[in-house]
Amino acid sequence: MFIVAGAPAHSSFKKAQLLTRLSSISSVQTFDSQWVYLFDQALDEQQHQSALQLLNDGTSFELRQVANDELQVLVTPRIGTISPWSSKATDIFKNCNTPVHRLERGILYTLKGVSELSNEVKQALHDRMTETIFSQIEDAHRLFLETAPKPLNSIDILGEGKQALIKANNEFGFALSEQEIDYLTQAFTDLGRNPNDIELMMFAQANSEHCRHKIFGSEWTIDGEKQPLSLFQMIKNTYKESPDEVLSAYKDNASVIVGYDTQRFYPKKDNETGHFIYKYKSQAAHILMKVETHNHPTAISPFAGAATGSGGEIRDEG
Structure with a gap:
């Protein structure tokens, strides 16, 4: 893994805003934040200079050093995912004759006044659904690990019925509604087979109500009377x-x-x-x-x- 240090990650306004929140939930006195760019391969001098031009407008920054009374953590995209920024940045590097296999970026936080992170501070610094916190910057190499795909998990609807799907819904975070659970239970029962976890996740996302079209286009029955208009x-x-x-x-x-x-x-x-x-x-x-x-x-x-x-x-x- 090759690391390129970047500029401060927060404007003075955003920094003051976050510090107010951190101070209210912990003993954090002050903090610094810095962009850090992570490459999954070593860069030669020419590639390094190209990276500085593309990422830092040609400016060379040093990684923030941590003092004895400070705590440093790195927030990156979640392990096992490729961020939209990474996809776009990788394309830009290739189009600029600096081909790289993959790069990611994270924010290096240096906190003064705490010796360990509480759950409240972690929540303030990152989104656990899409990001990962590393206590050591070197551990970020795990972002680039390529592991064998996990085997499919089958949800035993035929054997356990609706309860199997309710359990899987809570375990995997499908966010299925009760109506969707009933629908899927009946659908796979009629098909005579059990669904796997990938099928259910794809259904959950493809069928999600991010536009509310499904609700707004549905037929409504109120007090047993079908409404004439959606x-x-x-x-x-x-x-x-x-x-x-x-x-x-x-x-x-x-x-x-x-x-x-x-x-x-x-x-x-x-x-x-x-x-x-x-x-x-x-x-x-x-x-x-x-x-x-x-x-x-x-x-x-x-x-x-x-x-x-x-x-x-x-x-x-x-």
């Missing part, structure tokens, strides 16, 4: 009943309503001279209202899941 249809019914001033609705995650005339300032080519002349021109400026349904992420990685909503906004409005 939630989506109820929302769209407002447009059906009152379409005035609406130019477009429920198309491409957006709608457009009638705006107002305004003066647009832009260049127009003069056919005689060939020059571009800036002029005002009166045009209608309609109002766009954007929605994005990727805003309720999965149970595994809420922040990365929510980022899909931000990405959708950037994609659609760009």
Whole structure:
């Protein structure tokens, strides 16, 4: 493993914010944070210089040394996973003629005032669902270990029924609802075979309600009476009943309503001279209202899941 030290990981504002939280739950007096870049292979001098250019704008940093009254820990992506940052950074290195097999990044925390980490401090420093804490920076080589895949685990629905799936749901964190558990129990009973853990995890993620489309598109029965409209249809019914001033609705995650005339300032080519002349021109400026349904992420990685909503906004409005 090859280590490249980076710049401070937190702005002064973010650092003060985190220190306030740490001070309220522990005896932490102050802390430093630093980006650390980890390569799964040794770098020669040319590769090292390229890495400094790509990661640190050419600046060379030193790893923060730890004093006797300080505690140092490294927070990285979770062992056994490859972070989105790693995938993108690896591609960038290859495209810049500095091919590497894999690199990851982490944050090196140096804490003053504590000799060991409490569970509360660990929770403040990392997300246990997506990250790992190392007490020794050298232990981060475990990020790059390639182990043989574990064998499939079969969930004995045929033998134990619904209880087997309830137990697996708690053990593996599938986050299946009671209705989904009933559905899967019946489905695999009808198939005459037991599901494996990979099938259930794939179902849980593919069927997760990160967009709420399933709930909003479902048929509703309230007090034994089937409702005529789904939630989506109820929302769209407002447009059906009152379409005035609406130019477009429920198309491409957006709608457009009638705006107002305004003066647009832009260049127009003069056919005689060939020059571009800036002029005002009166045009209608309609109002766009954007929605994005990727805003309720999965149970595994809420922040990365929510980022899909931000990405959708950037994609659609760009």
